[in-house]
Amino acid sequence: MKGAAVNEAEQKGLMLKHAGGSLITPEEVEGRLAEYAQQARGAFSDNTVRAWRNDNRLFSSWCVSHGHHALPASGETVAAFVDAMAMSHAPASIRRYIASISAMHKAAGFDNPCAAQEVKLAVKRLNREKGTRQRQASPINRPVFDRLIEQGDNGQFRDARDVAMLAISYDTLCRRSELVAINVEDIEEVGDGSGTVLIRRSKTDQEGAGAVRYLAPDSMRTLKEWLALAKITEGAVFRGVDNANRLNKRLSAQGVARAFKRLADRAGVDAAQISGHSCRVGAAQDMVNVGLGLPDVMQAGGWKTPAMVARYTERQAAQRGAARKLATLQNRE
Incomplete structure (x- = not known):
């Protein structure tokens, strides 16, 4: 053109x-x-x-x-x-x-x-x-995650997809483009009910070396329920769903944000700042809250540098930092 x-x-x-x-x-x-x-x-x-x-x-x-x-x-x-x-x-x-x-x-x-x-x-x-500070997506951390999951537990076809997408997004810390690119063939279940998923390509892996991410047993169950309900046995895991519950082509990256916002709105969570990356932010914050180190968080989310992880978790870091420790030692309540 x-x-x-x-x-x-x-x-x-x-x-x-x-x-x-x-x-x-x-x-x-x-x-x-x-x-x-x-x-x-x-x-x-x-x-x-x-x-x-x-x-x-x-x-x-x-x-x-x-x-x-x-x-x-x-x-x-x-x-x-x-x-x-x-x-x-x-x-x-x-x-x-x-x-x-x-x-x-x-x-x-x-x-x-x-x-x-x-x-x-x-x-x-x-x-x-x-200023250079970018607006951050509202985090879907575990308490918010649980509220959203409850809203999707109603037997509706599209909701089953959205809940599975939420669960996989939280476990893998996938970017939205990575999430919708997952195929059935990329998922592997192991003996204890957990699983792994191969992220074939990402923003920081344009040449497709790939990375394997963990899926917890509860996420695997949610995913399998969606695949069984939708009768998906190969190809794209997450697909568009029309009003007649018919499957369309692979879901777009924009569809991830719409799905998360829909669940958030039902749960009474402010959906304005919920995005397709909200689980990525929330899971990173949860990892820091339970004491996991920066290298572990970077590995889990596929970050090549610590800058964005530090940005996502800066409030958690402040709560664990030197000023907090000093205040505790001084018995300042």
């Missing part, structure tokens, strides 16, 4: 300056993008490609409406875009937009405008105004 700036350049008969300094036509730009798309096919996740496409569409539309060129864009243009987006978009989203704009320019063979000083200063303004 042609970018708005390339279309505009074609209409005006413009030549575009390539990163090497030579002038190229809009048609050549389209050829470069098409060639890159072919070379990169399968190298990036669907979510990454979707984000690049949507983010660059947003940037191109903004450029057209404000009289700027999107491809190639100048540092001043990207900086102005960042300032404009700061009025209504989350900092994390804007940082992703910048990465997508950078990727598009590199793919087309243009200089990266996002490396310009103007853009770096715009990001600094953004961070100073809104």
